Amino acid sequence: MACETEEGKGGYWGLAARRCDSCKGSPALLFCRADTAYLCGTCDARVHGANKLASRHERVWMCEVCEQAPASVTCKADAAALCVSCDADIHSANPLARRHERVPVVAFLEPAASALKSAAAAAGGGGFLFKGADHCDEENEAEAASWLLPEPIPPNPTLKVGTMEAPELKAADYFFSDVDPYLDLDYASSMDARFHPTDSVVPVHAKAVGGTPPPPFLASDGGDSTRSKPSYSSYTAHSLSHSVSSSEVGVVPDGSCGGGVGAMADVTNPYGGAGRAGNPAAQMDREARVMRYREKRKNRRFEKTIRYASRKAYAETRPRIKGRFAKRTEREAEVDRMYSAAAAALMVDHGYGVVPSY
DNA sequence: TAGCTCTATTTAACCACAGAGCTTT
DNA sequence: TTAAAGCTCTGTGGTTAAATAGAGC
Numbered sequence: 001m002a003c004e005t006e007e008g009k010g011g012y013w014g015l016a017a018r019r020c021d022s023c024k025g026s027p028a029l030l031f032c033r034a035d036t037a038y039l040c041g042t043c044d045a046r047v048h049g050a051n052k053l054a055s056r057h058e059r060v061w062m063c064e065v066c067e068q069a070p071a072s073v074t075c076k077a078d079a080a081a082l083c084v085s086c087d088a089d090i091h092s093a094n095p096l097a098r099r100h101e102r103v104p105v106v107a108f109l110e111p112a113a114s115a116l117k118s119a120a121a122a123a124g125g126g127g128f129l130f131k132g133a134d135h136c137d138e139e140n141e142a143e144a145a146s147w148l149l150p151e152p153i154p155p156n157p158t159l160k161v162g163t164m165e166a167p168e169l170k171a172a173d174y175f176f177s178d179v180d181p182y183l184d185l186d187y188a189s190s191m192d193a194r195f196h197p198t199d200s201v202v203p204v205h206a207k208a209v210g211g212t213p214p215p216p217f218l219a220s221d222g223g224d225s226t227r228s229k230p231s232y233s234s235y236t237a238h239s240l241s242h243s244v245s246s247s248e249v250g251v252v253p254d255g256s257c258g259g260g261v262g263a264m265a266d267v268t269n270p271y272g273g274a275g276r277a278g279n280p281a282a283q284m285d286r287e288a289r290v291m292r293y294r295e296k297r298k299n300r301r302f303e304k305t306i307r308y309a310s311r312k313a314y315a316e317t318r319p320r321i322k323g324r325f326a327k328r329t330e331r332e333a334e335v336d337r338m339y340s341a342a343a344a345a346l347m348v349d350h351g352y353g354v355v356p357s358y
Numbered sequence: 359t360a361g362c363t364c365t366a367t368t369t370a371a372c373c374a375c376a377g378a379g380c381t382t383t
Numbered sequence: 384t385t386a387a388a389g390c391t392c393t394g395t396g397g398t399t400a401a402a403t404a405g406a407g408c
Contacts, residue, residue, distance in 0.1 A: 308394060313395090315397090316395085324398070326374070327375090
């Protein structure tokens, strides 16, 4: 799948990617600091493979968002290399984005293709670079991208998957490697509805801290909190998810689309609306929505999360018959009540306060 | 190559009940 | 306007039947 299209169409959203300073034809893939030049993969290999001195030129990837400037930081949460401008724009958008851990981009000396492979390996195969090598992902991305592209783009029969010398790969495989086939740009509203804040916390915890949200569980590896998995903490998972959704909605309104229905309608008809692709406002809106979607996708969790720890506790202690919940017998209920009363009294005696009766 | 059988894997439904949230008084 | 009572709905986990996929003949 190639996002890059015929000459003149340029990069995504109609924003032309910066052209290679050498061949003037292909989109620039990287920036050579020594030469102060933007180069495509082919020209990079040619220029920096010419001699030993040239091969020691430090190069950095282009910004994955604007494709106009060299990347200056790598955002771990977004798994994307960003230029100064895009970094500022994106990470000042909302509180969650501001928490993204970013590290200065590391220049590389090896040829672009090798650097890509290294980056892909470093990302554990799931990184933002070189994902086009995965055929299944490529198909899914193709489908997803087909929903997003402002205009239908015929597949490029000359493009081979994983052929890194094809600079066209960059725009598609780098940028859309994050696009989920289950594209749902209206995800925020639906999730907001589903996880209403008033129903998203374990009540006991919320009360215990007097309304102040407990600190989120951090990843055991000490990594950045934006990507950490909560360990048995429904509060963390859902309060975080909600904050993402609500903040995104606040930052990037759907504009003229008029809410969820409109947004979805726009997605389902990406080619609709004559002249939309050429409408800067529409493009910006589209860009914002895709960015919002990517942000959500980064925080999406597929593992089961527990919203109510107390209910989990009840469920685990509840009698079952062939896996199904069974009614407690009167005797069991009586024992349970006695135990609960005794436990409550014990806790009161020790100053723990009264716990909800089982 | 199509059709059938068998095996392995995945998915969804079922159950009772505590508690949140809403409505009524 | 506030508080209390009553009602409705949600979420929780282990088991199992049903559905699906794959292999072999």
